[in-house]
Structure formats: structure tokens, C-alpha cells
Amino acid sequence: MSDVPKPASGAESLVWTLLGGGVDVCFANPGTSEMHFVSALDRIHPMRCVLGLFEGVVTGAADGYYRAAGRPASTLLHLGPGLSNGSANLHNARKARSGIVNIVGEHSTAHLRYDAPLSSDVPGLARPVSDWMTISAPGRVAEDAAGAILAARGRPGKVATLILPADASWGPPERVAAPRPLEPSAPVPEASVIAAARALCSGRPSMLLLAGEALRGRARELAGRISAATGCKLLSEQYNARVERGAGRVVIPQLPVPAGPALETFAGVQELILVGARAPVSFFAYPGRPSVLTSDHCVITKLADPEHDLEQALDALAIELGAAQTPPAGVAEHVEQQLPTGKITSEGLAAILAAQIPDNAFVVDEAITTGRVFLPLTTSARPHDWASIMGGSLGYGLPVAIGAAVAAPDRKVIALEGDGSAMYTPQALWTMAREGLDITILVFANRRYQVLLSELSNVGAMNPGRRALDVLSIGDPDIQWTGLARSLGVEAGRAETLEEVSRELARGLASTGPYLVEVVI
């Protein structure tokens, strides 16, 4: 056994190339066409392979890994159906701009023409969920992998799909491909900086709408300085891949998801500056309501795209405004609060989170309706990261928590889950157990698709009857979350009051493995 690249097959050349490109984790649910890749793991020890029992776990974990590590992992999926099963979380990953080297096995080139049972249009399935795609071939795998890694690592991150025919895997070894250098991000044009500065100095009510890297680290702090210097409001998009928030960080509220409050947020804004964000639109359309959230009187100025270095963009803007040394506005402080007790409410749960989120925790939020108040009410928590669902496709939370825990074993990961959401990818619990991942899960079991009950009236379908309500209820039977977790190897407890939630959350955080709390609402 050796860790010096001496590949014995195309698959081994691929794995060595991944390692050379800094991709040393593979989330996998392989099949026959991927057996040479699996076999390569025996010889190439630095590659860590994490098994998922369903492909949505695999792709979601890769998304979470990127969010926490800032660099891509690879996936290993079996043919078209494996890709299909992973596609919803690839959709979420793309919207999060997470880089993933998405490896999809394919029949051997000569077998394709026979339309065997597992044959399907793999490129056709891959295109809508990929930012970059290539169909590899024997002799070309290592170079194609280097291209995929480069694409995945770009700014912003990309889902780079490498379609890997079986004969390329079992084919002769290739020269391991050297990592390709990342091109530097294009600088923000000076004209954009001047236009943004002019908007902020216009005297009209102004707002910075921030996304991506602008919500983290020094970029976030610069936004706070600009706000202090100009009086502009700060806002983040509805959902964000990873936000650095809590005590010591500039408070940046999030655009509300419901259409009404979202419209109100922009009511008075006359100058909106986009920092890696897009012009704001409603999540869904509703009869008789506008999709565009800004008013006709609002002037929108783009400072920077997601392709730009947003810290550099904000730096340039702060300098232009003379705000580079202005103390940032609205920095949160940690306030020790008494833990709430009694009946479980969303506000009570938020207060518990504000008190109990540990320093440097990584919070994955898929709590949907129960969680609507969590962000505004946890600004004073200890410093932590907060990841939100990006593409709106439910079932992202548990897999993303896996990826974050694999990427950052020293951090506490907390997953906040609606019961409806968690049921799309419950297989994730098994991977958490197998890998002993340090994840505490709160499942908010309200036994219904609560968000859809609100949406029924939003779309004008008022006064739902029993048959409509049945389709939106996920009770009858009630899912026994503690039993479900234990059946998949995850310890679990149940909470029916706020004090029980505090106790169970503390129990989860005190353990080093996965722990699930069924929060009965």
C-alpha cells in the first residue's frame, strides 16, 4: 500500500487527480458501473469515502461540505437514476453556488447502444442541474477530472458533472493530471463603485442587498461600516448559503419569505445596491400580486456579481465613501437570557437557540414555518454560522448537516428540521450514525405541511375542506421520530415543553455523536 500515485486503472488515475486537486472526500452511493472507483479506495487511503443509502443524501452532503469547508467534495452516483435521485439537492447546491465534483457513472461506451434496462439520457438529466458538464472517455478521465475540479472551485462554486463511462474506469491507467490554477476574479469596475457610492450619498433612503461572501468575515464588517457612514439599511437575500452571525458580527436582517412582509421590506427603499445579490423577487407568484418586490420608484444599482470578489468590492466602496475606518453599525452582543419554559412556541424555541447555540456552531436551517422567527430572534447568540435552504427543495437539511460535520469535525452542527422536510431524506440519519457525526437535530413535529396551509389562502383557495386538509396533513399516522432515529442508529429524545427542549438540546450538544430531538408541536 502506498500513497504515491501509481494508478493501476482509469479509476485510480481519477482518484489520484481528485486528491491532487484538493478533493479528498467522496460522498457515494455506487453501483456496478462504479466498482472500479470503489476498488480504488483500497489502494488510495487519503480519499475518504462516505456512504449514503440514497443519492439525495450524497449530493446534499457535498453541498454542506462546500459550505463549511469552502472547497468541493466529490460525489459518486450510479447512472441516470442515481443522478435523478440526487438532482433535487444538486438544484439546491447550484442555488447555493456550492462547488461539487459530481461524478456520475455511465454504462461502458460500447454498451450504450443496446438500451439496457438502466440506460437513460444521462447528459440530458445532468444538464439542468449542472453548471459544467463533460462526458469522459477512456484515456481522458484524469484531464477531465482536473477540468471538473477547476470548474467546481471557481468563484462562485459550480456543480461540475463528470460523466464517467465504466470502460474509462476499468481502462488503462492515465497520467495523474496536475491541478489547474484558478483564475483570479475579475475586479469590480470602478464605474460600479462610483455609481453605488453616488446612490448611497443621494440622500434618498438606501439599502445594500447582500448575498454570498458579502455576509461573512471582513466583507460583512465592511457592510456595517458603510451602513454607519451613510445610514443605508442592510439586508440579505431570503435564503443564504452560509452567514456568519451572532455576537460580534454586524446584524444584517434577512428578506422575509412570505410575499406580504417581503413587499413591505422594500416599501420605502429608493436606492437599492446589489452586492452579489440579485434584484429581489417573490419566492412564488400569487394571483394579482407582483413578482418584483421593489417599488417603481426604486433605482437598482449593481455593485458586484457573485463572480466578483465581494470583499474587494465592499472595500473599494468603503474607501470611495471614506468609511473604511468608520466603526461598523449594529454589531450584535451576546446577552445571557433566562431559558423560557412552558408551552412550545416558535418564539420560545428561538429564545432557547439564542441561549444555547454554542460558540462557532454550524446551524443548518430547514425549519420552514416553525423557524420563521429564528433568525430575527437569535442575533444575540454566540458567534455561529447559519445555512439556509437555497433552492427551496425540501430534504436538504439533514444531508447538508452531514457534509458540514464531515468538513468541520471540531464544530457543533445543529440541524433545525420541519417534520415534512426531514421525511424527504431520512436516510441521512443512518450516515450520521455510521460516521459518528457530531450533529444535534431538532425535528419540529407539527404533523402537517404548515407552509402549504398558509399558501392555500395566499393563492386564493380559501376555506379548505377536509379532503384538501388531508393532503396537507402528515399526521394519521403520526411519525414517531425517536423510533425512526433509533431504527437508523441515532439516539433520540422527545420534548413536549420548552424546558424539555432545552434539556434535550443540551443533551445532544453534550454528546459527540448524532442526537435527534422530536419537538412535539
Next chain:
Amino acid sequence: MSDVPKPASGAESLVWTLLGGGVDVCFANPGTSEMHFVSALDRIHPMRCVLGLFEGVVTGAADGYYRAAGRPASTLLHLGPGLSNGSANLHNARKARSGIVNIVGEHSTAHLRYDAPLSSDVPGLARPVSDWMTISAPGRVAEDAAGAILAARGRPGKVATLILPADASWGPPERVAAPRPLEPSAPVPEASVIAAARALCSGRPSMLLLAGEALRGRARELAGRISAATGCKLLSEQYNARVERGAGRVVIPQLPVPAGPALETFAGVQELILVGARAPVSFFAYPGRPSVLTSDHCVITKLADPEHDLEQALDALAIELGAAQTPPAGVAEHVEQQLPTGKITSEGLAAILAAQIPDNAFVVDEAITTGRVFLPLTTSARPHDWASIMGGSLGYGLPVAIGAAVAAPDRKVIALEGDGSAMYTPQALWTMAREGLDITILVFANRRYQVLLSELSNVGAMNPGRRALDVLSIGDPDIQWTGLARSLGVEAGRAETLEEVSRELARGLASTGPYLVEVVI
């Protein structure tokens, strides 16, 4: 409340059109864009809506419904990600030639341009898993639905995808579209009948390879008459959507899946006649082995395509051969056998099935390696139907069992599941519980992807080490199937010996609701 069509919205026009076309079951996992469809259920009672907590359950159930009922159900999926989650089982349904009216909600037409979080390329995602597709629009929904129903009901059945923008659902009511008449199947050309008869009378070793409808009812019996008259062998494809077998039916062996035995099956065959089947190819390709299973000396003659009426084709061939009144060869008889005891083996399990499958049961087989001997060893069971995985995408079995049980509430449904397979769509258990479906599930818990362990050596990756084996093991932790089932509302028992399997299977068959047996292997 009334069941006379007076639609109040586009969605209601759609539901009434579905009912008029004989589509009265909708398997659904809806979202905001589908709320008007859900709301319509309150007013339109003949439409039965069955909720799945994951879209693979929804599409697989529609596949199973078609297999058992012989007519399509509809689905209701939420945007691109909902379609993605359902796509693996749509792939399986297409390979099974199951008709499905696959309704995929979409953002309202005006909202599409804004690239909101849930926006995706829905037509691009739909095309690879659909035989027919249309993007509907306000004012056109009823007519488009009538077109989708016609496509789904054709011979063979088709996955007909209707993309349904939200504004078409909430739009004004439309005239309910009348069902469109099915075109009759094209008759099999006389030249094909004569060519097939000539091949069978050539004196060279001959075989009928049968698929689809040719494996059921009078068509199957005709195949037996032809075999008796000509001495030809009968064979079915590797996997079949629904086979009518057991006592009283002509025995037709199934092409083995493993590459070696599959090749041997055709070794001596010099005249192969295709009856709705395709020229046989191996399931996967392997280094140095052929994809085509027939020898170079074998002449292949096509009697009929899946588009043809296969009973009519076999009728014409039997008449041409003078075999229309020949008693069929190889009709199975039911033999009462003693139930096996002791250690659990595949052969012992098959003997239990041969003894305990009830009359007219519907068996759904996703037992993969454990089940390889089930078909050859259960020919003497009481008459029953047997459904196999068609597209090779795991996670089809539990959902298909749901569809079969909804379509045929008077029949016992038995699902035979590998533990690896069942974990792709465990959410199906919840739907079984909610609907009180009469399904007995045997989960063969060998705690590994056994099929892949064999495939490792088939592809030439011999002597797997611990790291490769880890990826193919799904133990550590062992899934507690009884606990998993109970957490989702399904009663369950555990069997560690063959007598316990007999007892637990009998218990399941005696109940009228779902029951899961964890068979510890």
C-alpha cells in the same frame, strides 16, 4: 357539493377532465404551485388523492397502479425538484411501459423570467423521463390533459408529462375536455407471422422470447400451445412488468440477470423469435465480455413490437402453425409442500413463498440477490401476478406495492425487498399505514449491497479490502426494520429462522393492513 362538472378554475377543469378520461386516482406530493389542484379535491369527490411524503413514492405508486389496474393514475409533483425526486421511478415506469399522467406544477408563466429560488428547467428535466410531454397554459389545460390521458393509455402505456403553470391552475374555468378515442393497435404484418412460423418449423433449436402482455392471460396460453406444437423453448425477458404465473399457467422461465447464466441460456438457440421483446443484451457490460447475449449463429426474427396486440400476434402465429387447439405445454400445477424449517436460505424462502402465496396475490419483487431463485422455485404456487423491477433503479418496490394495493383492494399484495433497495424509498411505509393498504412486506436484511459484492469480481476488481467492503456494507449500524416500520405506523415482526418467516408471513397475510417482516439473513 356536486359531482356534476361545473369547474370554478383551470385546476377544476383539469380534475374533471381526468375523471372523464378514467383517471380517478392521483398520487401526490404537492407544493404552493399545486394548491388549486388540492383545493379542487374538496369539490370533486370522485378523485381519490393519495399523499406520498417523497416523490419517488408518488411516481412508483402510479407505476404499480397501472400494472395492476391496466389504466393510468395521475401524479401531482411540485416543480423541477419534485419531478427530479420522482424521476428514478418514472424511469422504471417507462421501462415497464406503464401509462402515467404525470402532472408537474410550474411557476406561473409571468414569474418564470425572474429565476426565483425554485425555478429550474422543468421541460429539460422532464424530457429524459417522459414519452410524451406538453407545457400547458391558461385556457388550454383541459385539452392538454385529454392529450396526456390519450398518450398514457396507448399501447404500450406511456409516461405523459403535463407541465402545469400555476396561472393555468388558478385561471378561469375551461370546458371539460371529452376523452379522446384510443386508436386501435396496428395489426402484426402477415410477413412477420410467416417468418416466425418458418423459423419455428426450420428444425433448428428455437425459442420464443416474450415480454409485456405476451406473459399474461390468453397470450401466455397461446405461447404454451405453440411450444407444444413446435418444441420451441419459451423465455421471458430478465424483468417483466407483470407476469401471470403459478398453478394453471404455462411455465415460462425468466432470462437470468447475471452475465454468465444469461449467456448460457442462449448458447444452443439458433432461431429466436421476439414477441414484444427486444434482442437480448446483458444488464451491464463487463471487461472482455459481449453485450449481446445471442450467439453469432442465432437468427433473430421479430414477430411483434410492444406497440402491437401481442395476443393477436400469437393467435395468428398459432393458427399459421396449426397449433390453435394444441394443448399448451408445461402448465404448472399447485403442489402442497411441507414448509421448510431451520436456517434461512434463499431456497427455503422460495419454498415458503411457493406454499404461502395466496390465490390471486400480487407479488412485487425487489429482492435482488436474495430473490434470484424465487421465480424458478415458485412456479407451483397458487395463481398470482409477479411484478419485477424494470429500469434497474432501486426503490421501486414499496411504492409499486402501494399502487397495486390501491388499484386492487381485493387482492393480497406481497412486497419482497432487499434491505438496500427498501432504503431508497422507506417513506412508502407511511403511505401504506395512512391508507390502510393490504400489503405484506418481507425485507431481506443481509446488511449489505450483496449484488455489488458479486459485481466487484465480475468487473475484475478482485479481493476487495476493508475500505471497499465498507462502502458495500449497510450494516454498522444495522437498520432496525421493525422499529423503522413502527415509527411510520406499520406493524412489524422479525424472523430469524424459516419457521419464523412462515409464521410472520402468515401473520401479515391474515391482517388487512400493512405488515412488515424483517427477515434476518
